[in-house]
Amino acid sequence: MIWNKKIECANQRDLKNIQSERLKKTVDYVYKNSEIFKKKIQSKGVTPKDIKSIDDLEKLPFTTKEDLRDSYPFKLFSSPLKKIAEIHVSSGTTGNPTVVGYTKEDIKLWGEVMARALGCAGAKPGDMIQIAYGYGLFTGGLGFHYGSMTMGLTILPCSSGQTKRQLKLMNDFKPKILACTPSYCLYMADEAREIGLDPKKSSWEIGSFGAEPWSESMRVEIEETWDMQATDVYGLSEITGPGVAHECDKKMGLHIFSDVFYPEVINQKTGKAAKNGEDGELVITTLTKQGIPLLRYRTRDIVSITTETCSCGRTSPRISKIKGRTDDMIIVRGINVFPSQIEHVLLNIEGTQPHYQLVVDRKAGELDELEVVVEVEEKIFSDEIKKLRALEEKIKKEMESVLGVFVKVKLVEPKTIERSEGKAKRVIDKRTV
C-alpha cells in the first residue's frame, strides 16, 4: 500500500516547493543553533539568505562522518540535550563511535518514513511483522518498531539471534513480514533445515532486508529459498536509521523519501553532481530533523539515481541498490573491489552459497594479494581432486574477469568462516600500509 499518497505521489512542482521551503528553514535553524554548522556555512561565503530554493543546495558545505566523530558526543546536535528523546550509537572501526540524537518530533518522523517504507514492502495495517534486526543502540530494530507502530502492525520484537526461537515463533504465530539482514535470512534457512522445517513453507510472504549491501543474485536465492518477496530497505543512523528509502514491489530501485531526506549523487572525487543515472556517492540533506539535522551528509554509499515516476505511482526519486561503499571498498593493486561483486560471481557459479571472505595481504616489497576464501558445500564437493581444482579455477577466472585483478582462491571446510548473526564479516585486510 502507499502509506502517504499525498506526499509519495505528489507532482514534482509541489514536491520541489516543499523541499525548498524546508531547506530554507533547516539552514536557518542550524545556523542559529549549531556553532559548527554556522562556521561551516560561513566558510563557504554563504549566509542563510543566499538559500532561496533547493537549487541553492550546492552552495552549502558537505558534512562528513569525520565531522560527526570530531564533535563526539553531542557537539553537532542542534537541539539542547534536554530536548533529545533518544540517542543511538553506531560503532566505528576507528576512533569514536557516531552518536545521533532524536527529539520527539524526530522519532515521529522516523515512524512516518518507516511506515512508508513498510508500505513499499507490501505491508498493510493489521499484518504481523517479525523484527529480527537488533534492538538497542543500533537503529535497525527500533526503526522498524516505530514504523510498525505508526502503521498499526502486530509486532514481534524478536531482535537478532536465538535463531531456533525465531523459527519456532514464525512457525507458531505465522507472521507475514520478516525484517532482518539478508545474510541472517539465509543463515536462518540453514538452521530451519537442520531442525526439519521446510523454508518454502514459512509464513513469511514479505521480507524487508538491509543494513548491509546485497546483490540481485542474493535476492533470487532468498526468494527461492523462502518462497517470499525480498525487498531492500536503506538507511543510516546519521540520517535516521532504516526508512530513508525502500523498494516497492516493482523492485526497480529504492524510493527515497525526498520531501524529508533530499538526495544528491556526486562524483566522490570532485564533489560535483554525477550525471543523471551515473554511479556516485549518495549525499543526503535532512529537511525536517531537529535533533541533529545534517546538511549534505556524505553517506559513502555508491548508488545511481533516477527521477522517473515509478509504475507503482510513487513520484519520489529512486536510488539503485547500494553498489558498494566508498570506505569498505578495498583497493587491490589500485583497483576498486567491492565485496558485492565477489558475491555476485559466487552466486552465479552453480551451487555455491555466498559464504566467503576476502583476505587482502601485502608481503614486504611485494604486490597486494587478494585471496577469496570459499566454504565447500556438499553440492559442489567431489571425491576427485581434479573437479575441485576445476571449481577453484572457474571461480578464479570469473573473479578475475569481473574484478580485473589477480585472485587466489582457497576452498575451506564448512562453517570455518566467521559468521555473525548480524552483519557478515566479508573483508579482512592484513596490509599494513
Next chain:
Amino acid sequence: MKITQISVFLENRKGRLYEVCSLLGKNKINIRALSIGETDEFGILRIVVDKPEEAVKILKSNGLVANLTDIVALEITDKPGGLAGILKILSENSINIEYMYGFIEKASDNAILVFRFEDTDRAIEILKKNKIKVIGKAEIANL
C-alpha cells in the same frame, strides 16, 4: 557389485586427519581401506568402512562435507605381474581409472585393490567379461 566409499573434504592443517579418524573410532566405525588425495591446501580423505551410511551421518552432523562414491573392489593375485594383468585388460578396453588404492585386509592369499573408474558400470561389465573377481558389499562387510 559396487562398494561404497566415503569421501571427506579436509583442510590441510595439523591434526585434522586425526580428528576425523578419532571421531569415527569413537563411534565404533572401522576403517577398512584409506587413501588421501592431496593438494597444497586441501585433501580428500577416501575411506571404505564397515558401516558407510552411519559413518556419513556422523561426519555430516559434525560439520564435515562428506559424500558417498561408488567404487569397485578387485581381488588380485598377490604375485609379480598380478596388477599388471588387470591393468592390461582395462587399458585394452579404454577404461579410465580416476584413482586406486589398496585394502588393509586380505580375503585370502590375494590382495584387494579398490578402483574409482570414470565409468563404473562399463568397467564392471568388462571385468566380468574377463572373469576378474569383483568383490561385493556383503563380502566387504564380512572381511
